[in-house]
Amino acid sequence: MSGERPTLADVARRAGVSPSTASLALNDSGPVSAATRVRVEAAAQELGYAGPDPRARSLRRGRSGIVGVVLEDSLRDAFRDPMNVLMLDGIADVTGPAGNSLLLITERAGGPSSLVDAPIDAVVLFGCSPRVDDKVAVVRRRGLPIVSIEGEPADGVVDVGLDNREATRALAQHLRDLGHRDVALVTLELDRERRHRLLTPDLIGRATTYTAVERMKGAFEVFPEARGFATLGSTIDEGLVAGRELLADTAHRPTAIIGQSDLLATGVIRAAAELGLRVPDDLSVVGFDGVRVDDPAADGLTTMVQPAIAKGQAAGRAVLGLLAGEEVPSVSFTSEFRRGRTTASPAASASAGSAARA
Amino acid sequence: MSGERPTLADVARRAGVSPSTASLALNDSGPVSAATRVRVEAAAQELGYAGPDPRARSLRRGRSGIVGVVLEDSLRDAFRDPMNVLMLDGIADVTGPAGNSLLLITERAGGPSSLVDAPIDAVVLFGCSPRVDDKVAVVRRRGLPIVSIEGEPADGVVDVGLDNREATRALAQHLRDLGHRDVALVTLELDRERRHRLLTPDLIGRATTYTAVERMKGAFEVFPEARGFATLGSTIDEGLVAGRELLADTAHRPTAIIGQSDLLATGVIRAAAELGLRVPDDLSVVGFDGVRVDDPAADGLTTMVQPAIAKGQAAGRAVLGLLAGEEVPSVSFTSEFRRGRTTASPAASASAGSAARA
């Protein structure tokens, strides 16, 4: 350790030129004689100059080259959902080559808020609710461009959306067309209370998670009376819990279940298997996302395929556009229906059950 | 948009004080009269001052409050392994409250390297091979503290290690004690070539992934002749592929398989099930990590439990210590054996097979 890191001034002194010239030589950003350039480069080499201090450069340039990615949950929870990872990867696909790295920002209660502090040039909101959220206010005050992914429409926020409502409506309609009448929902987390429980009108009314709410609305358009279970998020385990709960009452068992993600749907299928129910003969199950799930139970799942990576890339492009001062429109992606082998017409016995109840 | 973001100077001017005084008032970092403080705060409020520009502050202070996390793979690949997510979360546990956020750095070939450019105060290397790696050289040149997680010992790098070799040796010994003699390995990725294939001496010789190599060595200490299959990384799918490959030849089937991760072991168990083999009756399987796998095949897996979150937290503490100028020692964590229901003595038939071969 030579103690202090050499600066551009050190290099210039050693090369016997002014700092300005050294800067031009090293950055190739102005006319410099070959001889001078060689001398400066040699000096930099000898001193072990590691390039300009990014802090100084970013102050001078007004850019840090860092994009903040704001996640609601702990990293652990956020990355458990493969969609989030894919979207993050999509963002990096675009921002990385443009010289921007991603800063992870999770807002834990208490502690310093990096949303206020961090040297970021822009922000991408992940699974947040921009409208409700005071995070947006903070960022807006700083004058940073904001991009949200599947965010509730909010002023000054460019959104990368998904047809959550319409897509879920299509799934529900698919079930209805097959003859299902008694359908239950398994939702993503509806609020930040970290409790999973049966859906109640009260709970629905207070739900804050935009994506989950939109998907729920789509289902209700077709099955206004649907029961449901709100989970803690997109995992197979949560789907299993939900499935057990919804399928427990044999006298009042739905003939189909709409999972708000493929992982949840996979868990439901496991629950069905536990109870000796065959899918799709005794129970139809649909998911959402179209992600590859490492589980045989997920094979041939009927679902809506969403373009997660493309969404991330779009968010990345939106960030770059805003940073370039362009007018950037919100965009909305469309999911694609994928018919699998987990949906069929309800069994006669189920219909009989309904009839008996009537 | 009011055009320009207000600066401290603007606030000072409006409050009728000097910038120095405004700074002291806003940061509570010096003696300021109550009246002045009120005036400055009011001015800040009126102007919508969003706090000090982090770029300027970090230049002045010589700290950006950002810790770089260097991942070998794409984010998608890195976060597929739950261990990495847990460790990352552990780092954030410690660095977050201290006011540091995490910057994701993945070195894709070509493109600007944020390892050179980014305003980071320190670096944590994830699943890299510090000794071999030129990344370390870059960071060292910048004079930044470096912490590696399960890195090969390297000068000036504080490591957070795990007893990979010894732990795997213990697993292997467990199998040997049960009577197994014909054991196969399923390894994590051994190099960056993105091909999965059977282990060969050549491949083993060129392996660069420290963790995988250490675990392999531990197994070889007990079973020097073990065959094996090198995967693309810790996923159930890769374990499935490996299992199929290793179990395909009925004449030469191992009686036990050592997976280098629980996900790989889970895949192996699935492969066994496909072939009609019962675990542990026909095949013993062990894993590594002790992670919760969302899969019934993983229930009761015999494995070594490693403290992933604690490792991340230790890495976070090491970073903070180095930033504080302390002498920070490398540390090594110990895994804990967990006997499950996936290991047993080899069946008589298998022994017979060996006998027949002899």
Next chain:
DNA sequence: CTGAAAGCGCTTACAG
């Protein structure tokens, strides 16, 4: 308690 000054390390017009 308050202000003038220096400086963090760099880049970029602007003269020469």
Next chain:
DNA sequence: CTGAAAGCGCTTACAG
């Protein structure tokens, strides 16, 4: 082609 100067926005000794 080269250098002196200004300035990015802030913080921190140092006088007063």
